[in-house]
Amino acid sequence: MSVDVKTVKRVAHLARIAVSEDDAERMTGELNAILGFVEQLNEVDVSGVEPMTSVTPMEMKKRGDVVTDGNKATDIVANAPATDENFFLVPKVVE
Amino acid sequence: MSDLTHLTISQARAKLRAKEITATEITEAYLLAIDRANPALNAYVAVTGDKARDMAKTSDARLLKGEGGALEGIPLGIKDLFGTEGVHTQACSHVLDGFKPRYESTVTSNLWADGAVMLGKLNMDEFAMGSSNETSYYGPVINPWRRSRLDTVVMPTTHQGDGGFVSAGGTKTQRSLDNAQLVPGGSSGGSATAVSAFLCAGATATDTGGSIRQPAAFTGTVGIKPTYGRCSRWGIVAFASSLDQAGPIARDVRDAAILLKSMASVDPKDTTSVDRPVPDYETAIGKPIKGMKVGIPKEYRVDGMPEEIEALWQKGIAWLRDAGAEIVDISLPHTKYALPAYYIVAPAEASSNLARYDGVRYGLRVPGKDIVEMYEKTRAAGFGREVKRRIMIGTYVLSAGYYDAYYLQAQKVRNLIKRDFENVFAAGVDVILTPATPSAAFGIADEDMAADPVKMYLNDIFTVTVNMAGLPGIAVPAGLDPKGLPLGLQLIGRPFEEETLFQTAAVIEQAAGKFQPEKWW
Numbered sequence: 001m002s003v004d005v006k007t008v009k010r011v012a013h014l015a016r017i018a019v020s021e022d023d024a025e026r027m028t029g030e031l032n033a034i035l036g037f038v039e040q041l042n043e044v045d046v047s048g049v050e051p052m053t054s055v056t057p058m059e060m061k062k063r064g065d066v067v068t069d070g071n072k073a074t075d076i077v078a079n080a081p082a083t084d085e086n087f088f089l090v091p092k093v094v095e
Numbered sequence: 096m097s098d099l100t101h102l103t104i105s106q107a108r109a110k111l112r113a114k115e116i117t118a119t120e121i122t123e124a125y126l127l128a129i130d131r132a133n134p135a136l137n138a139y140v141a142v143t144g145d146k147a148r149d150m151a152k153t154s155d156a157r158l159l160k161g162e163g164g165a166l167e168g169i170p171l172g173i174k175d176l177f178g179t180e181g182v183h184t185q186a187c188s189h190v191l192d193g194f195k196p197r198y199e200s201t202v203t204s205n206l207w208a209d210g211a212v213m214l215g216k217l218n219m220d221e222f223a224m225g226s227s228n229e230t231s232y233y234g235p236v237i238n239p240w241r242r243s244r245l246d247t248v249v250m251p252t253t254h255q256g257d258g259g260f261v262s263a264g265g266t267k268t269q270r271s272l273d274n275a276q277l278v279p280g281g282s283s284g285g286s287a288t289a290v291s292a293f294l295c296a297g298a299t300a301t302d303t304g305g306s307i308r309q310p311a312a313f314t315g316t317v318g319i320k321p322t323y324g325r326c327s328r329w330g331i332v333a334f335a336s337s338l339d340q341a342g343p344i345a346r347d348v349r350d351a352a353i354l355l356k357s358m359a360s361v362d363p364k365d366t367t368s369v370d371r372p373v374p375d376y377e378t379a380i381g382k383p384i385k386g387m388k389v390g391i392p393k394e395y396r397v398d399g400m401p402e403e404i405e406a407l408w409q410k411g412i413a414w415l416r417d418a419g420a421e422i423v424d425i426s427l428p429h430t431k432y433a434l435p436a437y438y439i440v441a442p443a444e445a446s447s448n449l450a451r452y453d454g455v456r457y458g459l460r461v462p463g464k465d466i467v468e469m470y471e472k473t474r475a476a477g478f479g480r481e482v483k484r485r486i487m488i489g490t491y492v493l494s495a496g497y498y499d500a501y502y503l504q505a506q507k508v509r510n511l512i513k514r515d516f517e518n519v520f521a522a523g524v525d526v527i528l529t530p531a532t533p534s535a536a537f538g539i540a541d542e543d544m545a546a547d548p549v550k551m552y553l554n555d556i557f558t559v560t561v562n563m564a565g566l567p568g569i570a571v572p573a574g575l576d577p578k579g580l581p582l583g584l585q586l587i588g589r590p591f592e593e594e595t596l597f598q599t600a601a602v603i604e605q606a607a608g609k610f611q612p613e614k615w616w
Contacts, residue, residue: 001497001500008487011490013471015446015486015490016474017486018471018475019475030548031488033548034549035491037438037549038439038505040431040432041432041436041439041504041505041508042504044432044511046508049507049510052507055337055338055563056323058367061363063363077456078197079193079195079197079456081454081455081458081459081460088455090455090466090469091462091464091465
């Protein structure tokens, strides 16, 4: 399988990365090189093989449904580019 | 003072406990070495001198009272991927500009609890994506090793004394260093260079496809990626969560064992942290390997592999056989599919993990006319080329219509890779010996690799299988190539049998000796 410039632009939008025409052209070549490389996986017989879901055979640990943390609003917004009274500021999303 | 930077961790530990040296002295020695070397090597992206001096002072007070921890007063470098409270943590990406976390990763917390001193944050490939440390926003790290050549020099004829003794103008050979700058490998290139060039006593690193073992091999240092689940991932910037593991890079096998003991823990904050006590790895060093079964996988003999790698491998086999190990030929039939499967699984997980960098909660923000444009512009400006490439691949293979063909197929192949290892271990093999990398360190801005991303990816051909199967692997220096560059061997063990790796790596180290670069910086 290979991708064209149109697909690259669609994927870039899905990934929320702005791309110029030149970027999209270049990425098309690079992505096709990688997709060409991974193509060889199709020759592996995987009939009856389950996909891996966990690399170590272990049960997912669960923690108690209790409050162990909190009251850290200032810590949480401390690194944000724009805040106001412990809220994250973003461009208007609802008209 | 510079002698203090040449002590191994075990030597420094003994001198600190015996009060022959102080934590402050050794810390100052490293800070001075960093100050002198960093402009040339670019290993550190942030030096935390004040913090280091404070920590050393605290260590000295504890040592004086005889209350020192396992790493009391030992100065370490920390890869920029580890969250360090109030200190530069950017995964060497532009997108995390100015990020200083309000928390400390579990691994670094463990180190500080044992008394270690932080010297600063180490350079790396952006988000740990790379094999040469050239994708860092902070520029490439330079390998302290350089190629050299042996020249035959004709000695001038000399006259001595009254008797008119004339020495025949003989010849001698001398090594001269080439000026070409080499990469230290990646992604933990800063860690490997800092350890190799005596800019820290040891360093933390992480390994998703070979990022500890390949740079260790390129710099003549020891690097271990423990079993998945041995070190907590909490507080480490995530790349590919089912593959990422932290581990140390150190100057010898014993130092790596000492560091791993402190880094590893059982952590309720990481659901994949495995509930097993951490053994004292150091006690494995020096134990005989007589009767141990060492597997040699035929699939690791790849086309185009340089002669010196094959020769190194044979030397490793001979050393282990001489030490009483039983050498057996084994087959890991799905080896060649590990790298392509990795380049689906790792980008898929990365595309999801890196979705969080959107200019809202931390780091860089580039304004846009609406929120979507802000996301797109921020991510376009904040991520470098390699990171974008992997996010794009990951987004594509997870997108509707392609998920089964790529991602599901890769996860099935991953199970087959793991089964290959399980079969040989079930047949009684204790440890597997392979080369660590398919070549020695290569040049900065290598044209072939820049032109074809897949060429760069092939660096991880011998290491990536270990991540896919979640196993422990160690890279140990084993010799120099004809140009005088270090080469490493890799040992792969059963899950949670890191002790076997330290035990066997120590035998290789004993036979091969230790390697350090000639200082030019």
